[in-house]
Amino acid sequence: MNLTHLSFDLPTILTLVVGVFAFTFVRYVLFSGLWYMVSYHWLREWFQPHKLNARYPDAKTILGELKLGTLNLVNFGIFAVVILWLQVKGYTQVYTEVERFGWGYLVASLAIVFVVQDAYFYWLHRLLHTRFFMKHVHGAHHRFRNPTPFAAFAVHPIEGAAEVAFRPLILCLLPLHPIAIGIYVVASFVINVFGHGGVEVLPRGSTRGLITGLFNTPTHHYQHHKYVVSNFSLYFTWWDKLCGTEQAAYHEEFDEKAISLDDLLPEAPAPAPELIASCSARISPLR
Ligand SMILES: [Zn+2]
Numbered sequence: 189m190n191l192t193h194l195s196f197d198l199p200t201i202l203t204l205v206v207g208v209f210a211f212t213f214v215r216y217v218l219f220s221g222l223w224y225m226v227s228y229h230w231l232r233e234w235f236q237p238h239k240l241n242a243r244y245p246d247a248k249t250i251l252g253e254l255k256l257g258t259l260n261l262v263n264f265g266i267f268a269v270v271i272l273w274l275q276v277k278g279y280t281q282v283y284t285e286v287e288r289f290g291w292g293y294l295v296a297s298l299a300i301v302f303v304v305q306d307a308y309f310y311w312l313h314r315l316l317h318t319r320f321f322m323k324h325v326h327g328a329h330h331r332f333r334n335p336t337p338f339a340a341f342a343v344h345p346i347e348g349a350a351e352v353a354f355r356p357l358i359l360c361l362l363p364l365h366p367i368a369i370g371i372y373v374v375a376s377f378v379i380n381v382f383g384h385g386g387v388e389v390l391p392r393g394s395t396r397g398l399i400t401g402l403f404n405t406p407t408h409h410y411q412h413h414k415y416v417v418s419n420f421s422l423y424f425t426w427w428d429k430l431c432g433t434e435q436a437a438y439h440e441e442f443d444e445k446a447i448s449l450d451d452l453l454p455e456a457p458a459p460a461p462e463l464i465a466s467c468s469a470r471i472s473p474l475r
């Protein structure tokens with residue numbers, strides 16, 4: 189792969205802004221829309237016991253999420269231009285030959301991106317919860333107390349810019365291969381949509397597991413929307429644990445809504461009444 193032929197001129201900038209905006213919009217509407225249709229409509233009955241808030245938001249609220257989310261996508265276009273400029277000037281650490289650092293590094297670099305972004309988000313999020321930013325910026329996201337998959341990008345554009353700014357920063361600090369970048373982009377998007385989905389999809393007991401307990405769940409972020417003052421992290425639970433901001437009833441509420449083995453097994457059909465009657469008739473003479 190050759191990244192040296194990139195140029196920073198007006199046609200490239202315009203193509204990039206429009207292309208990135210269109211791509212992120214289609215991805216947002218299709219994936220959030222699909223998860224919404226599956227969990228809120230097509231399989232609504234099955235997902236109902238796992239719905240974190242028993243109420244279903246009205247169309248006006250969902251449209252509000254979609255509008256704010258779409259406005260925020262402009263940031264992805266703008267920051268793509270910033271990244272292009274950094275790349276053309278030679279400031280990023282992007283490398284294209286896997287052999288340069290090996291596959292082990294490629295996997296480790298991906299893990300590092302998630303760990304660093306989680307720390308970046310946690311402290312940015314704590315700042316956003318100070319009185320001034322909550323009133324003027326972050327309150328826009330907290331309007332949605334009962335979020336749907338469309339709330340994933342529904343933040344004030346200033347907050348969106350601060351969050352997306354992580355991307356050029358990490359590209360300048362850490363050598364990353366396009367494969368790692370691609371996996372990160374897809375995984376962070378999917379996690380964000382499920383995190384705002386409003387339904388728990390993980391197995392019961394996983395928040396108490398040694399390894400599984402390190403990862404956030406849809407319940408974790410739903411509780412942030414519900415209680416506002418707890419569960420600030422993005423991917424991992426350690427910052428909330430360390431700083432004493434984990435919701436007290438996190439594990440209990442998670443287990444209440446999580447998936448259990450019984451949910452996945454088909455229900456055994458009830459025996460026909462004639463069968464019960466014939467069995468009792470056969471048993472009674474023996475008494
Ligand atoms: Zn918040």
Ligand SMILES: [Zn+2]
Nearest residue numbers: 329384409413
């Ligand atoms: Zn949220």
